[in-house]
Amino acid sequence: MADKLECLYDLSLRPTYEMLRTSPEAADIVEAAETPSGREAMQQIRTRKIAMISGLLAPYAPALDRHGQTPADLGAFAETALHGMLMSAEDIDALHRQFASFKAAILSLTANT
Numbered sequence: 001m002a003d004k005l006e007c008l009y010d011l012s013l014r015p016t017y018e019m020l021r022t023s024p025e026a027a028d029i030v031e032a033a034e035t036p037s038g039r040e041a042m043q044q045i046r047t048r049k050i051a052m053i054s055g056l057l058a059p060y061a062p063a064l065d066r067h068g069q070t071p072a073d074l075g076a077f078a079e080t081a082l083h084g085m086l087m088s089a090e091d092i093d094a095l096h097r098q099f100a101s102f103k104a105a106i107l108s109l110t111a112n113t
Contacts, residue, residue, distance in 0.1 A: 001110050004056050005103045017086055017095050049079045060110035067109050074109065078102070
């Protein structure tokens with residue numbers, strides 16, 4: 001699980017964060033996400049991300065159950081937390097620290113270190 005979470009950071013979270021902070025079109029992207037069609041597209045992306053994360057967590061369902069969680073519930077929480085990191089981290093170092101806390105929590109819940 002640790003390697004999968006690192007891939008999530010390296011292939012999705014960090015590049016998206018960097019794009020939102022450096023792209024000249026970033027403001028337009030954020031603004032477009034607030035339109036009706038943008039909100040619909042964002043919901044579709046959210047649904048796909050939750051499904052992907054839930055799939056990563058599925059093998060750990062018994063461990064999650066001991067904490068009153070399901071892969072789907074934790075997947076939805078994880079997507080929300082990751083999105084929050086994207087929007088609130090003041091710099092890449094803060095993003096990395098926040099993700100490290102997120103990773104530690106997921107590994108603890110999945111009993112996988």
